[in-house]
Amino acid sequence: xxxxxxxxxxxxxxxxxxxxxxxxxxxxxxxxxxxxxxxxxxxxxxxxxxxxxxxxxxxxxxxxxxxxxxxxxxxxxxxxxxxxxxxxxxxxxxxxxxxxxxxxxxxxxxxxxxxxxxxxxxxxxxxxxxxxxxxxxxxxxxxxxxxxxxxxxxxxxxxxxxxxxxxxxxxxxxxxxxxxxxxxxxxxxxxxxxxxxxxxxxxxxxxxxxxxxxxxxxxxxxxxxxxxxxxxxxxxxxxxxxxxxxxxxxxxxxxxxxxxxxxxxxxxxxxxxxxxxxxxxxxxxxxxxxxxxxxxxxxxxxxxxxxxxxxxxxxxxxxxxxxxxxxxxx
Amino acid sequence: xxxxxxxxxxxxxxxxxxxxxxxxxxxxxxxxxxxxxxxxxxxxxxxxxxxxxxxxxxxxxxxxxxxxxxxxxxxxxxxxxxxxxxxxxxxxxxxxxxxxxxxxxxxxxxxxxxxxxxxxxxxxxxxxxxxxxxxxxxxxxxxxxxxxxxxxxxxxxxxxxxxxxxxxxxxxxxxxxxxxxxxxxxxxxxxxxxxxxxxxxxxxxxxxxxxxxxxxxxxxxxxxxxxxxxxxxxxxxxxxxxxxxxxxxxxxxxxxxxxxxxxxxxxxxxxxxxxxxxxxxxxxxxxxxxxxxxxxxxxxxxxxxxxxxxxxxxxxxxxxxxxxxxxxxxxxxxx
Numbered sequence: 064x065x066x067x068x069x070x071x072x073x074x075x076x077x078x079x080x081x082x083x084x085x086x087x088x089x090x091x092x093x094x095x096x097x098x099x100x101x102x103x104x105x106x107x108x109x110x111x112x113x114x115x116x117x118x119x120x121x122x123x124x125x126x127x128x129x130x131x132x133x134x135x136x137x138x139x140x141x142x143x144x145x146x147x148x149x150x151x152x153x154x155x156x157x158x159x160x161x162x163x164x165x166x167x168x169x170x171x172x173x174x175x176x177x178x179x180x181x182x183x184x185x186x187x188x189x190x191x192x193x194x195x196x197x198x199x200x201x202x203x204x205x206x207x208x209x210x211x212x213x214x215x216x217x218x219x220x221x222x223x224x225x226x227x228x229x230x231x232x233x234x235x236x237x238x239x240x241x242x243x244x245x246x247x248x249x250x251x252x253x254x255x256x257x258x259x260x261x262x263x264x265x266x267x268x269x270x271x272x273x274x275x276x277x278x279x280x281x282x283x284x285x286x287x288x289x290x291x292x293x294x295x296x297x298x299x300x301x302x303x304x305x306x307x308x309x310x311x312x313x314x315x316x317x318x319x320x321x322x323x324x325x326x327x328x329x330x331x332x333x334x335x336x337x338x339x340x341x342x343x344x345x346x347x348x349x350x351x352x353x354x355x356x357x358x359x360x361x362x363x364x365x366x367x368x369x370x371x372x373x374x375x376x377x378x379x380x381x382x383x384x385x386x387x388x389x390x391x392x393x
Numbered sequence: 394x395x396x397x398x399x400x401x402x403x404x405x406x407x408x409x410x411x412x413x414x415x416x417x418x419x420x421x422x423x424x425x426x427x428x429x430x431x432x433x434x435x436x437x438x439x440x441x442x443x444x445x446x447x448x449x450x451x452x453x454x455x456x457x458x459x460x461x462x463x464x465x466x467x468x469x470x471x472x473x474x475x476x477x478x479x480x481x482x483x484x485x486x487x488x489x490x491x492x493x494x495x496x497x498x499x500x501x502x503x504x505x506x507x508x509x510x511x512x513x514x515x516x517x518x519x520x521x522x523x524x525x526x527x528x529x530x531x532x533x534x535x536x537x538x539x540x541x542x543x544x545x546x547x548x549x550x551x552x553x554x555x556x557x558x559x560x561x562x563x564x565x566x567x568x569x570x571x572x573x574x575x576x577x578x579x580x581x582x583x584x585x586x587x588x589x590x591x592x593x594x595x596x597x598x599x600x601x602x603x604x605x606x607x608x609x610x611x612x613x614x615x616x617x618x619x620x621x622x623x624x625x626x627x628x629x630x631x632x633x634x635x636x637x638x639x640x641x642x643x644x645x646x647x648x649x650x651x652x653x654x655x656x657x658x659x660x661x662x663x664x665x666x667x668x669x670x671x672x673x674x675x676x677x678x679x680x681x682x683x684x685x686x687x688x689x690x691x692x693x694x695x696x697x698x699x700x701x702x703x704x705x706x707x708x709x710x711x712x713x714x715x716x717x718x719x720x721x722x723x724x725x726x727x728x
Contacts, residue, residue, distance in 0.1 A: 294524060
């Protein structure tokens, strides 16, 4: 193992070359039968499963690995909340109001992270809240992504006045504080899950549009796109077959950061009472509910706060990793 | 000088009778740069005219920045020319509508320089080759796949390469895939834009030989754009020399290489490396300085700033292409 320590990234990558015998699933060797040449060319790279490469790279980065593990855990919690959560998140118990966490002298073993002002189990609420958090996050990222990617592709590929107009809109969007815009829109159209998703998507589409536009401009000039134009490919074909697939890397990176931002926005808007209705447990709602009692009962706001922080951090770290990972490959 | 006129006369005379496959007339392209208050134009190509017969290979040589690539791309209108006409099989591509262009340029395809940029990294080789067949309804599904495999063997790759991605291939192999891609639409005329300059020397020869074999087999004509005089000499029937957006000299390979009549061609050939270590170094005749800016090209003859023969008259008029011998033209008022 001693030889493993001083390695640059590229050397690591070479070490993971699937041709090495260390890989048990090594693909078949290329059978390059070059008929008309005296000196056969070497195949410089062989078939490798991109998912396997990604997993190995992920394993090499501890921060990303832990983040991915945390996100996986969160997804499991959300999926199996009913089974995992020790209590009904809505069940109130006036006798057990404002109990501190279990390790505290006054704590109760039944309520690991204590209870809130209405005597509801904080741990169970955090677990159940992860459902709504992830759902809102994913939905808004997908919605914002679809809008942003479409506009970015059109602006970047066609250029000209379309580009100018669309980009002025994104400038406008990016210049305006999106949390403030969210508050404003929620105040007008009302609150609710769907409204929240739309507002968060509104705060995000511009990032996608910006990045995808620049990718589209870059890709449009590449020779394979020029070649496709010469072949007679239609604009739709070029956009969907050639440009969009080559933007996937940057889209994934933004999606990861956007998801972190979406969770943060959901929490913030819910905290202000403009997000999810207070009856549904979300981390932001829990924070908002704990506002009045937080001086005496630190645990009520701190645990949902930690959940928000860790989740946002995990998605950001994963986004950082994704950026590094795709950069070296592109 | 006159004694060499006799030989090229015979073959160029015969060839001028054939109907031209491609005729480029006064092709112009200038790119606007700067903002609307300070607009400048880069004159990338000016008044380029030449014609090509079916089955012919024309080599287009010149330094970087001479506009060779722009000529190639203007012919297929990947870059819109600002002036001039391009007749291909009698139809004017420069005047065709976008819709007509799609079918008109099907037989007229490009092979690119950069084997890494020329293939979509997210598409499998089979789909890359079959794309043109799908677009032009030549073949679909299994049929297209079968044809793609056949083309792979034609370009010296193997049938089972079809499900691989471009990054699994070396530069030379990618160039072969690029060639298969244009053969898939029954290209008759191939613009090879620096087809081998990004490849290792040993592989250059393989790809050039492949192009020559395919030219015979598929009855192709080719415009081979290159800065490499050796490559052009190997592959071409005729050679055109460009400098700063203008044609300097055009003629059969033997005309241009053995009897260059333009001082620019002469100095280019002088600068060609000769693989003989005992040959004395010759420094005179090698061009000094850089190619001038195409934003503000020299008046009259664009080459006069670096020409050993330049005099006052050279700055006054743009020298017309004049015939030295049938089929051999030069744009120089000297000599």
